[in-house]
Amino acid sequence: MITVTHRRYVPYAHAHYAGNLVDGAYSLGLFGDVATEVCIRLDGDEGLFASYSDVQFTAPVQAGDVLEVTATVTRMGTRSRTIEFRSVVVCRGTGGSAAAVLAEPIVAVTATGTVVVPAKG
Secondary structure (H helix, E strand, C coil): CCEEEEEECCCCCEEEEEEHCCCHHHHHHHHHEEEEEEHHHHHHHCCEEEEEEEECCCCCCECCCEEEEEEEEEEEECEEEEEEEEEHHHHHEEEEEEEEEEEEEEEEEEEEEEEEECCCC
C-alpha cells in the first residue's frame, strides 16, 4: 500500500537509564510522527492515533544511535488505517561523539497501530 520512513538521531538528552539507555516511549513517539506523514500522504489530514497493539521491545535504544523508523499501511478501512511499525538501529553510538554504522541493523521495536482520519465529505 504505502510505506514511509524517517531517520532520527537519538540525542544524549533522551537517555534516562544507566548505559545511556532510552525509554521505549521514545520509539513510540517516532511511530506517531511517521504515522502522521502516512495520514497526510493518504488522506490530506494528520489523522489521530486510536491504538497500539502487539508492541514488542526487542533490543535497547541508546543515546547516540541513529534510528530508521518505518510505517507500512497493511489495511485501509473507510476511516481507519492499520499500520505496521519498525524502529531499527542503523548506527550505534559508541561514546562521546563516536558512532559506528552497523553492518546488520538491529530491530529495536515493532508494533501494530490504528489511526483514524476524518470522513471524506
